[in-house]
Amino acid sequence: xxxxxxxxxxxxxxxxxxxxxxxxxxxxxxxxxxxxxxxxxxxxxxxxxxxxxxxxxxxxxxxxxxxxxxxxxxxxxxxxxxxxxxxxxxxxxxxxxxxxxxxxxxxxxxxxxxxxxxxxxxxxxxxxxxxxxxxxxxxxxxxxxxxxxxxxxxxxxxxxxxxxxxxxxxxxxxxxxxxxxxxxxxxxxxxxxxxxxxxxxxxxxxxxxxxxxxxxxxxxxxxxxxxxxxxxxxxxxxxxxxxxxxxxxxxxxxxxxxxxxxxxxxxxxxxxxxxxxxxxxxxxxxxxxxxxxxxxxxxxxxxxxxxxxxxxxxxxxxxxxxxxxxxxxxxxxxxxxxxxxxxxxxxxxxxxxxxxxxxxxxxxxxxxxxxxxxxxxxxxxxxxxxxxxxxxxxxxxxxxxxxxxxxxxxxxxxxxxxxxxxxxxxxxxxxxxxxxxxxxxxxxxxxxxxxxxxxxxxxxxxxxxxxxxxxxxxxxxxxxxxxxxxxxxxxxxxxx
Amino acid sequence: xxxxxxxxxxxxxxxxxxxxxxxxxxxxxxxxxxxxxxxxxxxxxxxxxxxxxxxxxxxxxxxxxxxxxxxxxxxxxxxxxxxxxxxxxxxxxxxxxxxxxxxxxxxxxxxxxxxxxxxxxxxxxxxxxxxxxxxxxxxxxxxxxxxxxxxxxxxxxxxxxxxxxxxxxxxxxxxxxxxxxxxxxxxxxxxxxxxxxxxxxxxxxxxxxxxxxxxxxxxxxxxxxxxxxxxxxxxxxxxxxxxxxxxxxxxxxxxxxxxxxxxxxxxxxxxxxxxxxxxxxxxxxxxxxxxxxxxxxxxxxxxxxxxxxxxxxxxxxxxxxxxxxxxxxxxxxxxxxxxxxxxxxxxxxxxxxxxxxxxxxxxxxxxxxxxxxxxxxxxxxxxxxxxxxxxxxxxxxxxxxxxxxxxxxxxxxxxxxxxxxxxxxxxxxxxxxxxxxxxxxxxxxxxxxxxxxxxxxxxxxxxxxxxxxxxxxxxxxxxxxxxxxxxxxxxxxxxx
Numbered sequence: 001x002x003x004x005x006x007x008x009x010x011x012x013x014x015x016x017x018x019x020x021x022x023x024x025x026x027x028x029x030x031x032x033x034x035x036x037x038x039x040x041x042x043x044x045x046x047x048x049x050x051x052x053x054x055x056x057x058x059x060x061x062x063x064x065x066x067x068x069x070x071x072x073x074x075x076x077x078x079x080x081x082x083x084x085x086x087x088x089x090x091x092x093x094x095x096x097x098x099x100x101x102x103x104x105x106x107x108x109x110x111x112x113x114x115x116x117x118x119x120x121x122x123x124x125x126x127x128x129x130x131x132x133x134x135x136x137x138x139x140x141x142x143x144x145x146x147x148x149x150x151x152x153x154x155x156x157x158x159x160x161x162x163x164x165x166x167x168x169x170x171x172x173x174x175x176x177x178x179x180x181x182x183x184x185x186x187x188x189x190x191x192x193x194x195x196x197x198x199x200x201x202x203x204x205x206x207x208x209x210x211x212x213x214x215x216x217x218x219x220x221x222x223x224x225x226x227x228x229x230x231x232x233x234x235x236x237x238x239x240x241x242x243x244x245x246x247x248x249x250x251x252x253x254x255x256x257x258x259x260x261x262x263x264x265x266x267x268x269x270x271x272x273x274x275x276x277x278x279x280x281x282x283x284x285x286x287x288x289x290x291x292x293x294x295x296x297x298x299x300x301x302x303x304x305x306x307x308x309x310x311x312x313x314x315x316x317x318x319x320x321x322x323x324x325x326x327x328x329x330x331x332x333x334x335x336x337x338x339x340x341x342x343x344x345x346x347x348x349x350x351x352x353x354x355x356x357x358x359x360x361x362x363x364x365x366x367x368x369x370x371x372x373x374x375x376x377x378x379x380x381x382x383x384x385x386x387x388x389x390x391x392x393x394x395x396x397x398x399x400x401x402x403x404x405x406x407x408x409x410x411x412x413x414x415x416x417x418x419x420x421x422x423x424x425x426x427x428x429x430x431x432x433x434x435x436x437x438x439x440x441x442x443x444x445x446x447x448x449x450x451x452x453x454x455x456x457x458x459x460x461x462x463x464x465x466x467x468x469x470x471x472x473x474x475x476x477x478x479x480x481x482x483x484x485x486x487x488x489x490x491x492x493x494x495x496x
Numbered sequence: 497x498x499x500x501x502x503x504x505x506x507x508x509x510x511x512x513x514x515x516x517x518x519x520x521x522x523x524x525x526x527x528x529x530x531x532x533x534x535x536x537x538x539x540x541x542x543x544x545x546x547x548x549x550x551x552x553x554x555x556x557x558x559x560x561x562x563x564x565x566x567x568x569x570x571x572x573x574x575x576x577x578x579x580x581x582x583x584x585x586x587x588x589x590x591x592x593x594x595x596x597x598x599x600x601x602x603x604x605x606x607x608x609x610x611x612x613x614x615x616x617x618x619x620x621x622x623x624x625x626x627x628x629x630x631x632x633x634x635x636x637x638x639x640x641x642x643x644x645x646x647x648x649x650x651x652x653x654x655x656x657x658x659x660x661x662x663x664x665x666x667x668x669x670x671x672x673x674x675x676x677x678x679x680x681x682x683x684x685x686x687x688x689x690x691x692x693x694x695x696x697x698x699x700x701x702x703x704x705x706x707x708x709x710x711x712x713x714x715x716x717x718x719x720x721x722x723x724x725x726x727x728x729x730x731x732x733x734x735x736x737x738x739x740x741x742x743x744x745x746x747x748x749x750x751x752x753x754x755x756x757x758x759x760x761x762x763x764x765x766x767x768x769x770x771x772x773x774x775x776x777x778x779x780x781x782x783x784x785x786x787x788x789x790x791x792x793x794x795x796x797x798x799x800x801x802x803x804x805x806x807x808x809x810x811x812x813x814x815x816x817x818x819x820x821x822x823x824x825x826x827x828x829x830x831x832x833x834x835x836x837x838x839x840x841x842x843x844x845x846x847x848x849x850x851x852x853x854x855x856x857x858x859x860x861x862x863x864x865x866x867x868x869x870x871x872x873x874x875x876x877x878x879x880x881x882x883x884x885x886x887x888x889x890x891x892x893x894x895x896x897x898x899x900x901x902x903x904x905x906x907x908x909x910x911x912x913x914x915x916x917x918x919x920x921x922x923x924x925x926x927x928x929x930x931x932x933x934x935x936x937x938x939x940x941x942x943x944x945x946x947x948x949x950x951x952x953x954x955x956x957x958x959x960x961x962x963x964x965x966x967x968x969x970x971x972x973x974x975x976x977x978x979x980x981x982x983x984x985x986x987x988x989x990x991x992x
Contacts, residue, residue, distance in 0.1 A: 115745050115854045139751075160693065171693060173701070174670070187941045195850050196882050197656065197667060199920045199930070199937060200946045200964060201710075205669070205701030214697075226751025249611050255722025297793030354691050358611045386692050424695045434695070441695060445683045450696045452952035457945070468696060 053094030070186030083155030089431025123154025142169035160209030162427030237284030244286035245360030261385030278333035345394035355422035388426030549590030566682030579651030585927025619650025638665035656705030658923030733780030740782035741856030757881030774829035841890035851918035884922030
């Protein structure tokens, strides 16, 4: 059960005045007032929670975003930014007394710069749209969340999105070079650029993954990569989860960084095989799909090395794709695993946590014990190379108490992740979903320091409040931002 | 000419009381009071500037660091942290009214974790010491600043240090997984860990490269990599700087990421060849040394590809190393280039700026024009793949006005870097050296936001003040860190 701040009645009372003010900033159909049209924005990918926003505004220019934020700042009105609304942690969940600021009209590709291997786009361009814009040049954008057809690069920046390829090519934060950012008071600043590194504090780094709480991104520069000359996939079955887990750890320890290294447990293998007939070994307790990319000679070398490791850890079957069609077939089962598992149960709840790789066997074992406790089944399909788990908890929302049991189960899994040295999220963000678990991972000193940083960007806590942090308004106590004003004169320093 | 804040006379008057307080925290010989012993700490690698610190303290435990900072915070005493003192930008330059906090006694390797491919060390361990600690397992730590024998990992974290291998393997910020950090008020927090990504804002990312101004690091976890199975170097001569610059841009645009890609201009080639006899082509206007690593088949494939690109851009000579001894010989000239250039002139000033790769030819051309204006010669030896320039300005400090001319020349080069879309630093940091140029790169909004972030960590500006930011004490004006304290109640949100 997730709680959100009580709405500010004084703001609600001024609703029509606020709508009028927004219409002066964004003329035409960019301000959505009617309840029926607002309903399209009432939830994101965390569909169990819904809230009609007070009003929706869809600006088209950075200047409009700046004016909207300046107005909201002056009038203390909360703002929830939104990309495509695919967040699985409720990052774009609206507020009853807040404006929903949609960036859906920021859809232009601004510049393709092949020599510097980067592209400049507006935040509403989809993740896949970036790769499509440069595919003629043999290039692509590496982070590839499962929602890449729909999710936007602005949302990817907010959530530090991942995907299968992030093991080798990094998360969003490793692929973003620069942004244009509108601060809550309307100021427009630029962070990073097309260059390598920068002077001063890494504001760009802190922005990526800040879940819409530090500012609104209105332009993004990302690096683009050449497609590898070739790729082949290995499909390896194991009699035990532990064996598969140890294989993953040893591949990484040996120094091989596959293009992707995914694991599925028995329930997921069964569901995927029934759905797409990829030829998965139905007798295996765990399946690894490991993709190796590069030139042909390098791939051959890596396949031999990975096969030897798998064999040492008790692999019961091992097949290497012999054609591009077969490689895609191996992946088809993995990519369809979520909908395939969805056929087993009326509803499922997709969790997201990360653990040290060598704990994979232990954690999956402990999850099996929890299944008995909560009387719910779990299928596991996840980014094994990153240690990024995605347990799918099967439940039926129509049975009283099952959603609550699924949530409690999910929370127990996340506590376990932290207990073994991991973290609460790998790529879905904290949002509202995991907010109240932040205390299991961070102590008060840690959270206070995070809050101080938040205040340095948005001192009134107007941007996406109620997300990520269980304590909302500690700024007033923490805000010891005062210096003795002397020492401004810079005398000469002796030089030798 | 660099200016520093005027000393606080009230603090200077309390010097002996402060020394006594520090001695109660760090017993024995950990507090250095005498002027002759303090002199060892009066400068770092930016040797043109010196300042005796008020007192030096060398703690041995995190608890002592915490107590020292808590005391300094309560008494408003400034603190300058220091690793090995190899900063080239004056990052560890002491303050007349400040404590120099040396981390030289934090020298222990705490844990080697091969399965998770990381190592936990104290901040006083040298950069090379980390690689040596894991070399028996075939592993190493990738970032490799030229000073790696002496510089410490704590200093690397503060400066986000680079090196030849950073083109392929990333800067310090891409290789640090976690730290233990003591805040200015003595609080101890942990950022990151051994895991991938984290929840909340990326405090670890903002800490790396913060030049000792956000907190004092007392423990560091970094990732370690397996040594590549093989490596060969190409030595390619060009008749023009432009040809070499275009070759660099095309190698990267093609998607090849060499293990290192370094450029030297004619003056540097001459000096290095005279010093180490590496067989460099003395008729070339520019030389590239490009290292390709991986398995043998991959290296052969990459060498052929790079040779073809070089030939298209007018290479006049091209040799691939045929043995490990020859590979090391190719590098010997590059590695000795700084001392080799040092033999041409009584003094040299090593600059550090970064530009988009395709601007290399233009910028080196403009630098030649500046040589005439300033009547000083420049040798160029630099990380071409990163666009990270290191012009060495030759001067004689004993000739009146030459140091000033060299500094002015250096500042003009940095302004040029920014003008073509680059930045003020690649790996040396801003420190005091480039502080007064920050305004050429950032506008007031940008700098204000950086300052707000600083205030969120160190609201009294006690940690390493006078470094990086030209405006020291804007916190008081900027510190709008107040929230309306309501909205703390979290009512249930309707659920569907």
